[in-house]
Amino acid sequence: MELLQKYKTLIIVLVLIVIGFVLYSLFFTSGNDGSVLVSQKPSGAAREGNELPILLVNLKSIRLDKALFDDAAFQSLTDFGQELIPQPTGRPNPFAPVGTGE
Numbered sequence: 001m002e003l004l005q006k007y008k009t010l011i012i013v014l015v016l017i018v019i020g021f022v023l024y025s026l027f028f029t030s031g032n033d034g035s036v037l038v039s040q041k042p043s044g045a046a047r048e049g050n051e052l053p054i055l056l057v058n059l060k061s062i063r064l065d066k067a068l069f070d071d072a073a074f075q076s077l078t079d080f081g082q083e084l085i086p087q088p089t090g091r092p093n094p095f096a097p098v099g100t101g102e
Helices: 002-006 008-027 051-060 066-070
Strands: none
Touching: 002 008
16 A cells, blocks of 8 residues: 555556557557548449348248247247327427417
8 A cells, every 4th residue: 555655646647648648549540541431342242232132032031930929938928018198299390480370
């Protein structure tokens, strides 16, 4: 404990220097060529415009086993859903000045 009291100022200065170095390296140095945005061209089958049809083909190939819904574990699940009660709506245009017909 005496050692900590003796070198308290030195420890605080060293911690501040380390924090300063970390902050400087995070905000002021860059590991790239200076450009903020990097553009990458898709390769192979994932070219522009092909992602959606490929995804749809993958979705069509999914098969769901209906026996899952007959399983005892599925049947024992409890629905914790709550009924939504309709709330009164506000003005038709909330951005219109107060007192106008809208």
